[in-house]
Amino acid sequence: MAEMCKPKRIIWIDGSREQQKKLEEEAVGTGEMVCLNQEKWPGCFYHRTAVNDVARTEHLTYICTRHKGDAGPNNNWMATEEAYSIAAGYFNGSMRGRTMYVVPFSMGPIGSPFSKIGVELTDSIYVVLNMLIVTRAGSAVLEQLGPDGEFTRCLHSKADLDENKRLILHFPEDNTIWSVNSGYGGNVLLGKKCLSLRIASYLGRQEGWMAEHMLIMGIENPEGRISYIAAAFPSACGKTNLAMLVPPEPFRQRGYKVWTVGDDIAWLKIGSDGRLWALNPENGLFGVAPGTNCHSNPNGMASIRKDTIFTNVLLTANGDVWWEQGEDDPPAAGTAWDGRPWKPGLTDESGNHLPGAHPNSRFTAPMANCPIASPEWENPAGVPLTAIVFGGRCSTRVPLVFQSFDWKHGVYVGATMSSELTAAQFGKLGKVRHDPMAMLPFCGYNMADYFTHWLEMGERLANPPKIFHVNWFRRDHEDRFLWPGYGENLRVLEWILRRAEGETGAVKTPLGYIPERDGLNLEGLSVDDATIARLFAIDTAVWLKEVEDHRQFFKQFERRFPAALFAECDALEKRLRPINMARDMKG
Ligand code: OXD
Numbered sequence: 001m002a003e004m005c006k007p008k009r010i011i012w013i014d015g016s017r018e019q020q021k022k023l024e025e026e027a028v029g030t031g032e033m034v035c036l037n038q039e040k041w042p043g044c045f046y047h048r049t050a051v052n053d054v055a056r057t058e059h060l061t062y063i064c065t066r067h068k069g070d071a072g073p074n075n076n077w078m079a080t081e082e083a084y085s086i087a088a089g090y091f092n093g094s095m096r097g098r099t100m101y102v103v104p105f106s107m108g109p110i111g112s113p114f115s116k117i118g119v120e121l122t123d124s125i126y127v128v129l130n131m132l133i134v135t136r137a138g139s140a141v142l143e144q145l146g147p148d149g150e151f152t153r154c155l156h157s158k159a160d161l162d163e164n165k166r167l168i169l170h171f172p173e174d175n176t177i178w179s180v181n182s183g184y185g186g187n188v189l190l191g192k193k194c195l196s197l198r199i200a201s202y203l204g205r206q207e208g209w210m211a212e213h214m215l216i217m218g219i220e221n222p223e224g225r226i227s228y229i230a231a232a233f234p235s236a237c238g239k240t241n242l243a244m245l246v247p248p249e250p251f252r253q254r255g256y257k258v259w260t261v262g263d264d265i266a267w268l269k270i271g272s273d274g275r276l277w278a279l280n281p282e283n284g285l286f287g288v289a290p291g292t293n294c295h296s297n298p299n300g301m302a303s304i305r306k307d308t309i310f311t312n313v314l315l316t317a318n319g320d321v322w323w324e325q326g327e328d329d330p331p332a333a334g335t336a337w338d339g340r341p342w343k344p345g346l347t348d349e350s351g352n353h354l355p356g357a358h359p360n361s362r363f364t365a366p367m368a369n370c371p372i373a374s375p376e377w378e379n380p381a382g383v384p385l386t387a388i389v390f391g392g393r394c395s396t397r398v399p400l401v402f403q404s405f406d407w408k409h410g411v412y413v414g415a416t417m418s419s420e421l422t423a424a425q426f427g428k429l430g431k432v433r434h435d436p437m438a439m440l441p442f443c444g445y446n447m448a449d450y451f452t453h454w455l456e457m458g459e460r461l462a463n464p465p466k467i468f469h470v471n472w473f474r475r476d477h478e479d480r481f482l483w484p485g486y487g488e489n490l491r492v493l494e495w496i497l498r499r500a501e502g503e504t505g506a507v508k509t510p511l512g513y514i515p516e517r518d519g520l521n522l523e524g525l526s527v528d529d530a531t532i533a534r535l536f537a538i539d540t541a542v543w544l545k546e547v548e549d550h551r552q553f554f555k556q557f558e559r560r561f562p563a564a565l566f567a568e569c570d571a572l573e574k575r576l577r578p579i580n581m582a583r584d585m586k587g
């Protein structure tokens, strides 16, 4: 690799605080990072990416396999040899005059049977400093690897950040990742999305486990019993906030507590007890800054108070940072995410508000900073799951919560998830897209095979978690959210746990089981009956159209697609029809 990239020198990352400090100083010296006001932000730094490089670029992200069918219609595909050859052209000499850093890292606690090792070669100090937070990196990993251990080969170069030559390439058959011409976290911190989701999902299928885009949280009830939930939501739908939720006052007083295990990725394995066990492979948080404040996520705010890297937020002259819907009023002036001078009220030529922080600006913080990090978060065996929750961002149609009838139906519910696009993806904000299990951008192989793998995992689980679907984002006719969200979401999670543990009844609807009247604990919350009715309303005509849309979505996977999920479409249609007919007859 060094021969191809031609760096001036090579530095091995040992994981020591001394080396990290030296790199921070160097990055500040070259202007790549800014040292923030150390009184307010101890150990914190600021970085700005290129303006054309602020979110994951799914259209430039490829799964490279020998056969196109193995990547599936859910992925961009390039033939392995062609991909290596095009990218080699971009890597050729790309590190001339630069340092190549060698970052050995472990996803999962070093030595855990769950864990996977990678080595990332990069010419970016920013990448190194982020990898030191979001992974366990350094010499201890090399020792664990030994002379002939298996690891994921990761190569990254900023090259010249040319978006026309930007490629994020995954070679699952070679356990290799190549990323070139980007400096944005999701494209370049190769342990995260690239290894822990795309490559790991492929390895998981071969090895009989699953890599999922899920948070993991523990909920402790007043008797002191902690039950664990894993929840999949598309990017920027509040996974970090949910994972760190603060119980509403009446729940807190009764002794409910939340424990964060992970906020973005879960590796799921079947335990010898027949349960599904979940491990967070990451060591840190890479969260969206705008919208993070002491109301939406006080534990998140506490997590970023020290030793954090801020990317693309607003920077002030006195070394402070700020973002929209953050904690404080905007500063009188500052430098915006795109490097331009900024002041409150600034608009473009068409009168549109110009934000100071990019909507996808981020913080990178050690998980250990989180005040409610679960004592189990580094348990090498993971935590046992009671429930799996799927969720999307849907203004209409989808009820606040429903439970699937069984594992197979739950897989159908996950496979038919859709969500409105957010700033974390490149694309039109608000456009609805199918995002099965929130894995559309992250599944490293044909999703038809992925669904089959989910179904097979269910067959192997003697004691599977129950599967639910939630939607915090339903709106009324005036476009206002019907559900208050944030900490109040615990009311829904508490029902989910009671339901999963067989402690409460439910009402059967065509979509699944919903809470009985008074089933949700709404103590101390002013949500009237009409709002609750609207939160759970199921419009049969809309859902009948939706089933047809599910079928069309499934059809693109052709012959590889599991028949069991088409059968779920038919079953849902059948459950919807009698109501529809009765209503038509009444009307
Ligand atoms: C993320 C994402 O960064 O999903 O977690 O985009």
Ligand code: MN
Pocket: 213, 234, 235, 236, 264
């Ligand atoms: Mn994510």
